[in-house]
Amino acid sequence: MPQLIAPTLRVQASFLEAMKELRAEGRGEAGDDSAVGREIREFAAEWDDPVVFSRYTDWLRSMTREEVVRPLGYVPCTNLWYVDGDTYLGRLGLRHELNDFLLELGGHIGYDVRPTARRRGHATAMLRAALPLAHALGIRSALVTCDTTNTASRRVIETCGGIFEDERGGKLRYWVPTRAEHVSDRP
Template sequence: MPQLIAPTVRVRESFLEAMGELRAEGKGGPGDDTAVGREIRRFGDEWAEPAGFVRYLDWLRSMTRADVARPLGLVPCTSLWYVEGDAFLGRLGLRHELDEFLLELGGHIGYYVRPTARRRGHATAMLRAALPVAHGLGIRSVLVTCDTTNTASRKVIEACGGIFEDQRGGKLRYWVPTRAQQSDGT
């Protein structure tokens, strides 16, 4: 059964295959300002070497800490990988706080599923599994956004209890409670 785990060298080969799939879709190009796009540009040439991959994992782990210097626009973020055995299926980034940009457009959580694993419910399972992690960080409701044209992501957010707030800058904005609703509706 797939599960969210901390990034690990154990799934390196599958991770590399997934990054190849994402690159084939155009991720990592100069105009790609997604988290995965930036990481492909920054680390992609190093991933093939085991030591370079370990440096990448160390960097991901360091990004969770508030005391680490980070590039402008990045907040503390926990990266979780969705895996089944040694197969990398996707990634979820859980931002611990919201700056002005994230409050408007980016949200607390961003995720992707590798192209060959899409349309199997993985994104919904990933988001659902991340909600207790967010609750453990003291976040009672996460902001999750998606492009207005991304029907699949909208359905994922709504399936996880997303409450639509509004549309801004081409994004739909939803708040998702991080704890299960109790039987009395509270």
């Protein structure tokens, strides 16, 4: 049964396969300013080394702590991977607060599903599982955004109870209640 877990060396082989899939669709290129895009550019050349990969997963896990020095513009964030056994299916970032950029375009929660695992309900399950975690952080309504052209992500957000606010900078902005009784149980 797939679940959200902290980044781990255990799924390195499957993670590397997933990153190849994402790179094949153009992720990590200069215009990709997503978390996965930035990390592909910064770390991908050395991810196959278990020592480097272990440092990478340690770095991702450390981002939750307030005292950690972060790159400019980063806020405390719980990084989680969605896995089924040792198979990496996707990732989710739960940002503990919003800075100006995140309030405008990025939101509290961002997620990616590897191409070969899409259209199976994983993104919906990931977002649904993250909402109680957001609530535990004191976030009563999570801002979740998607590109205006990303119909699949829009459906995920709406299925999880997202209430459309507006469109800004090519992004649709939704507020998703984090209390369990407000989260839809629809697939």
